Amino acid sequence: MSAIEREVLDQAARSGRPPQADVAQLKTYYHQMLAIRRMEEALAKAYALRKFGGFLHLYIGQEAVAVGALATLRPDDYVIATYREHAHAYAKGMSARSIIAELYGKETGCSKGLGGSMHLFDASRNFLGGYGIVGGHVPIATGTAFASKYRGDGRVTLCFFGDGSVAQGAFHEGVALAALWRLPVVFICENNLYSMGTPLYRSLSVADVSQKALGYGIARDRFDGDDVVRVRERVAEAVRRARNENMPTLIEIITYRFRGHSMSDAGLYRTKEEVDEWKKRDPISTGRELLTRAKVDEKEILEIEEKVRLEIEDAVKFAEESPELAYERLAEFTYKE
């Protein structure tokens, strides 16, 4: 076990009282996490069958982070994320149809097929997009938080990024300005231990990403991301701080992607044993266990799973059958008249 993993597990063990949630919430979280998992499995299958091309960065293994974090938000709050953003989009209320159709490049996709996997957007749900340049979206999050404070609209911005972003200048400039101007934003680093194929200890001078908050004088938190309820509780604290005190927080959530960085990644930089170890803490199984422990009937759980299956099946069919945008219309998206 590497030093980082030990650190992660220690941290997880230290995290406070057992998180609390009611049964209805648990069911919602399980539904969302499972739908995200099934959606991405369907996307991986479609990709292999060449229904679409490009890059496909799967979130499989990290579902509890997006679902738990977004469970703390009001519908009008802002969320902005990276190119691994299918889950955040779904958790923000976007339909599997609009997401899968976007990856299929169809006009019915959330971005009309112009953005694809890495650029899901939904203005009506204040989902401000997925971005393909590592760290480049962090200052935008500072900007939306600036706008919230400027208008006094009480909204909070959640900004997701990976551990790879922490090495980028844009990350530091974005966090520094948010700290300086005391803006309502929560920076969430999803530390899945590898920036592409490079383990954290080879890309960062400290093992703890959350320490970066110290330099900017903002609050920080660091915890394990396999339990959706824990994620929700800890992020809620930061969201409260942002909304009520106009204070940003840098949160580091330790998580793990079961798949490669993208579809073409064979994952040779980590061992099968390591992956298998993490799979034992699959947030989906954890979420299911939470339901069982909360005495939810197995039949009810199966019902959720069947509902999810139909939802994703329908979304794939919808995407398959949807039309593509005509080339003649493309120009109107470059400039607003």
Added chain:
Amino acid sequence: MATILDMPQLSDTMKIGVLRKWRKNEGDKVSPGEVLAEVETDKATMDFEAFDEGVLLKRLVADGASMPVGTPIAIIGKAGEDFAALVEQANARTAGGAGKPAAAAKPEPPKPATPAPAKAAPAPAAAPAKTAPAPRPAPAPRAAAPAPAAPAGKVLASPLARKLATDLGVDLRTVQGTGPGGRIVERDVKSAAEGGQSGQNGASQADWHAAEEAPSSRGTASAPPVSADAPLPAQLVPDRRAEARPAAAPPAGDVVKPLSMMRRTIATRLLEAKSTIPHFYLTTDVDMDAAMEFREQVAQVHGAKLSVNDLVLKACALALRRIPEANASFTEEAIIEHARVDIGMAVAIEDGLITPVIRDADKKTIGQIAAEAREMAKRARDRKLRPEEYTGATFSVSNLGMLGIRDFAAIINPPEGAILAVGAVRKEPVVKNDKIVVGQRMSITLSCDHRVIDGALGAKVLQAIVGILEKPISLAF
């Protein structure tokens, strides 16, 4: 229901996959996420996981097979299912262009992957056969620009100067350029059109503005048409180029006539035509009795005067309409069969000749042709034709009959494919119904561009013209 499993796309750039090693045997149960096989992509060896629940019924390729993405590699279904038909289907797909499995463990891909049908680019609609230039060559530039085949050096001129030369009817080959490297520029053309050769490098400010004040071609509406054969003013006579190249002193008593613009044009064009077009000639006689009778009747009935030439023009137009292959031009890329039949008629004028064009002559009545020919000939002699009125014919007629010439051969006016030379109508003894009577005969000679018109085709055209003139009823319509 059993389904065929294809070689998956496991990277954004993957075209071929090598099935390194099957991890499931035929008959094994598989469930989503279980590794079916190891597949080597262009980037790495990856685990190929099953998408669906089922049994691996058939492995269609062996370990080491290299397969394009999208070709069948296995069949998955329920235990005990009959999948023979699917195997056949898969084999057909593999054989049918999706690439064949390479010999085991061969690293090199056998063939590029065939795109999936869904992504295959739609076959382009059969493009219309490309004829290189536009069917009807633009008339104006042809008159001025050098022919591509001409061995003479390329004329250097600015685009504006070229346009202006066309508008003003100036032959650029007769203009001395004063721009860099002898480039003909706007002021040179204006100067030439006015009759002066600018000829001076580094013209003075005064020259520059004088040129600017010349009638502008850009306001086309107001620009007065100037034909190529505009009379040349006297100041041109001491040609600066003559000064540059010391000419042999002419013998005493000879008259030196400087070349007019028209003579220059005639000289270059005819030389070009005669030296670059493989001419051949076909001659025949026409029995003109009926045609002369027809002409007489029209005069009596309609009071309209038709010339023999009018009849010939119309006959040629009808013949070309019937035999469109002869209404054609040769270009380096293609033979162009013209849609329209535009007949040029050579008109002798002072100091040269010019060929006004009867457009759509095949569609005009003999009366219209006669009127138009007369009017154009008059304007030709008055030098009032606009350039577009004497360029762009598809066929020409040259008639020297009125000057008593019995027969002759004319030089083709490129890019036309042929020209008809018409001799005089002459009375001579002929045999009709086994009797010697006085008949009227006319010799005609067709000059053909052999690159466009072969002997037999030329003969066919000539026969058609003869037929029409000898049975002139069709001339009436």
Added chain:
Amino acid sequence: MRTVAYREALNEALAEEMEKDDRIFLMGEEVGHYDGAYKVSKGLLKRFGEKRVIDTPIAEGGFVGVGIGAAMVGLRPVIELMTWNFSLVAADQLINNAAKIRQMSGGQFTLPVVFRGPGGSAHMLAAQHSQSTEALWSHIPGLKVVMPANPKDAKGLLKSAIRDDNPIVFIEGEVLYADQGEIPDGEYTIPLGVGEVKRQGKDITIIGWSKMVKIALAAADELAAQGIEVEVVDPRTIRPLDEELIVESVKKTGRCLIIEEGWPFNGVGAEIAYRVGRRCFDDLDAPVERITGADMPMPYNHHLEQQCIPDVPRAVAAVKKLLYLE
């Protein structure tokens, strides 16, 4: 009409627009308490307060991104770059975010944001502080690029830029700030994408923008004394380009000279020359000519520097060459 300096005209535009629309704020280095590095924002902090005139640390990548984010959610930021030289550390924000978010989001988000500041060569500032970036920015679909040459244009164009719903690169002339010029009394705007004939003439068209308009006009004066009538066309907006105005002028004169302060390779003038060549081919009496900045980083030494920047004698010589007078 009244006479104001270029920087005052810009200041008026900012103040008038901020007065009308409280979604507009001005953000940048030294814009507030310092009253602007070039005094364009003079008095605005006092008038509009710290909420709307915001000093930033030296972090272009950060505050350019802030402008983008704020614009995405409905504000109308004006982001001042102390000079466009410093924009290059924010190139990712401008190119990958500002220019593309509208398209990547399928038209859901538009960015009404103005990035403004001085550009072009100054005097003895050497390579990093003396350069033209309009060729870079106008290369990017999704951005509009505006370059006013005088106070009237500066005010009218900045007001239009602030009201535009697209991200605007607004490049002011660093050496034009003190230039005086007449501007109309009262409210006016100048539409983006509409050029202006700065001087009428029939013999040759000179195309120039920003500071180069001054060079063109001075050359025209000198040539007029020799009987040559120069038409000076200022596109004012580089993108969208007023191609029709340029074409109309060149069709009239038959000759075209482009004066560009920036580097030649892939310059704005190269694009204009292509368009003129394509649209005016049959009207040209000479090849389209360009005068540009020297194809090298700007040197510090005064004499060397001056030879790297287009000037009147070079413009005059180029005109004569095009008229075949030399």
